[in-house]
Amino acid sequence: MKIKNVNIGEGSPKIVVSFSGHNLTEIKRELNVAHENNDKFDIIEIRGDSFEALSREEHIECVQTVISELSHIPILYTYRTIQEGGKGGKSAAEYEALLSEIIELCDIDIIDIEFFKYEDIVDHLVKKAKEKGVTVLLSVHDMEDTPHFEEMMATYQAMIAQGGEILKLAYMPKNGRDVLSVLSAVHDARQAFDKPVVGISMGETGRITRLAGGVFGSCLMYSYLEDSVADGQIDAHLLKQNLTKFD
């Protein structure tokens, strides 16, 4: 899958760095850091849940600013709710309204849609994104647990049935065995389905998935330039240096 000049799902995994500034001033600072480090990442993720204190107009302005300053880079928009490890407190209906508006008004390349939202909401957002030519990344997170391998495979499959184009699972492991289950699921899903997949095991125990996940078929590595947004992330400088060891 080629988005701008980035081939997702081919070659080594692509580095995604997240912008988590809370307002335009902080976003502009992150843009400066990104310009100075433009060889360290492939994709920018805008974490819309960081803009909770802003009006809708200001929220959209932050998104548009990133898009216009980094027009050559694929832009992923994510609004991560509290239930799935983010800061977003919107209800399901508000989540749907926000994502619809972002798809409609902003020239984003990829949208993260939380898969375990109500089915009709996911349906509607997937259709809307596809009409606009925005790539659909379906995601599931569990900040406490890791399900069994079979359940992860079933989730990947259900995501495909729902129209997912990039399929992402992120779980908190209790032990090394959980980490291996995530890597096995990523590996088998990559072999079985013709779709880019992502599998993350969070926290210290799961950190190996953020470094060597590509060996097993994970296509995106979530990272950061200045501020980590999730437990276990590896900074983009270190990640970039070390990913080559797995080429």
Ligand SMILES: O=C1C[C@@](O)(C(=O)O)C[C@@H](O)[C@@H]1O
């Ligand atoms: O969902 C994910 C993955 C992530 O939570 C991580 O664990 O690295 C980081 C988030 O920014 C992103 O949206």
